[in-house]
Amino acid sequence: MTENRRLPDYFIKDLKDGIYHPIIQRVRLDKDLDMEFRGTYLNIYYQGHSILNLNKNGSIAIDKKFLRGVEEKVPSSFKTSEDVNAYLESLPNIKDNVTYCPNEAGIRSSKSRELEFEQLLIRANNLESRNNSEYIILDRQYVVNQGVDRWDLVALRWPIEKRGRPYQEGFLSIIEVKYAQNPDIQNIKTQVERYASYLETHLPEICEDMKSILVQKLDLGLLAKTEGQMKRLRELPIKPDIAETEVIIYLIDYNQNSDLKKRAEKAGKPAFQGKVHVALGGLALWQSNLSKFGDTT
Known part of the structure; x- marks a missing residue:
């Protein structure tokens, strides 16, 4: 439970x-x-x-x-x-x-920086209305497996392309934040598979609880949304569809010259009925991340 x-x-x-x-x-x-x-x-x-x-x-x-x-x-x-x-x-x-x-x-350790970036992700997706993000962070440090695991962020995914339809659906996303050269990156397959096992067993009750939290945060004005968006979000179901549920590994300020991500990829895709994605973000710059202005390749 x-x-x-x-x-x-x-x-x-x-x-x-x-x-x-x-x-x-x-x-x-x-x-x-x-x-x-x-x-x-x-x-x-x-x-x-x-x-x-x-x-x-x-x-x-x-x-x-x-x-x-x-x-x-x-x-x-x-x-x-x-x-x-x-x-x-x-x-x-x-x-x-x-x-x-x-x-x-x-106190300003790498783990502390991960926590700080988790909160920055909450701000960017929940409180900056001009971003019009497809994600709303509903919880952080979500404890599962009797304390064995702690999900960094639990989010509602609200796809933009479906927002104009008469019937809309939202889906659950778990976001795991890794800062800089966190060595845990190379073991991400095992970590995601533990998360997957819990999600596949408890998805309906997690979605129900997150829907309640969504409504409570709307009631308290803790989400920067328009009146129209708030009305639609109140009516939006968070569908417990495991195939549409995703785990995002968010690598913050990850140096792509490192072999950590390559080692993780060699282990293969985690066994999960849902989606697994990798996102790269942060503020640090490397030449390999740059492209010429106007270059479409």
């Missing part, structure tokens, strides 16, 4: 127009923040790191290293509007502690 990630209705109400509404307002205004649902609690992320764990009973948890300098100002639970405001007033300091943590030398 999978764990439902949707929040209880009363929790959503407190976020929408109750005591936690100022938190939602802040997340809407700050595209560097990301809110994800965990069933009985929610997380707010900055640069991929959790800067708030808010339980449905109002208790909160924040890593001590991110509270440096504001330990006495942030309450241990949100029982009043003043408690919520105290957290929001301390938020700039908390964010600064994420960016600069002198006593945690490893």
